[in-house]
Amino acid sequence: MNADRVWHAIDQQRLGLATLLDGLSDDEWRQPSLCAGWTVREVAAHLTLQQLGPAAVAGMMLRWRGTLERTIADAARRKAATRTTSELVAEIRDAAGDHRHTVGVTRLETLTDALVHGQDIAIPLGRELAMPPEVAAVAATRVLTMRFPPPLPAARKVAGFRLAATDTDWSAGAGPPVRGPMAALLLACTGRPVALSQLTGDGVAKLAAALG
Structure with a gap:
């Protein structure tokens, strides 16, 4: 972009x-x-x-x-x-x-x-604020690859999972799979577990534990 x-x-x-x-x-x-x-x-x-x-x-x-x-x-x-x-x-x-x-x-x-x-x-x-999937994908890629400013602690926690979006062409990482809407994945990448219920895959339980 x-x-x-x-x-x-x-x-x-x-x-x-x-x-x-x-x-x-x-x-x-x-x-x-x-x-x-x-x-x-x-x-x-x-x-x-x-x-x-x-x-x-x-x-x-x-x-x-x-x-x-x-x-x-x-x-x-x-x-x-x-x-x-x-x-x-x-x-x-x-x-x-x-x-x-x-x-x-x-x-x-x-x-x-x-x-x-x-x-x-x-x-x-309980309000809605649109987050276009392709835009959220750009932000998530930056969060997971940035070196300066220092990466967020959550970026290290999600590094051991294979994240894949279901509403845009985006994936990152390697490990147990976690799939779902790009907005939910971005929230997880930034340490917010609030949207974990929207995610599926063998890695979801471990990701939830990692995010606390």
Whole structure:
């Protein structure tokens, strides 16, 4: 998938998520997301921090919280606390067409964030947010092959399985077979077991144990 198609997919995810967020109640904004310890509001705030330049990244690092994950979470929570819900929605919507990515990552990490964090919000609220299989396949390939930024812990856990999509031409790995929709496979590759019930194959039980 070339750069233009990747950015188009990111734009579509941002617009779709903005529409979803527009319809949430105050209580839904406070609900837990699929990210442990993060509310829907905090995940939405995190998704407004995808075009950080050198100065903004340096400023975030000055508030170091011991690990990169804690530092990113702190930035998202501070942003969530200083913006109204309508401001967060507007920032996500306005980011569509802004084809920059945060310093230190690539557009493929921006794509993965848009896809996966959109589901982190939608799934626990019982909402649907479309994830095209061919786009999810690009993100999953990046997750499983990236060396920098450091790969996600979940990428190592799924490395011992043969993953194969049933709705697009994609497969990866070697080992006990796991098959299913590409969106469910991407969620597994990023450490989210929520869609394991959609997967089949001899490796599903072992994959569920690996993901905890």
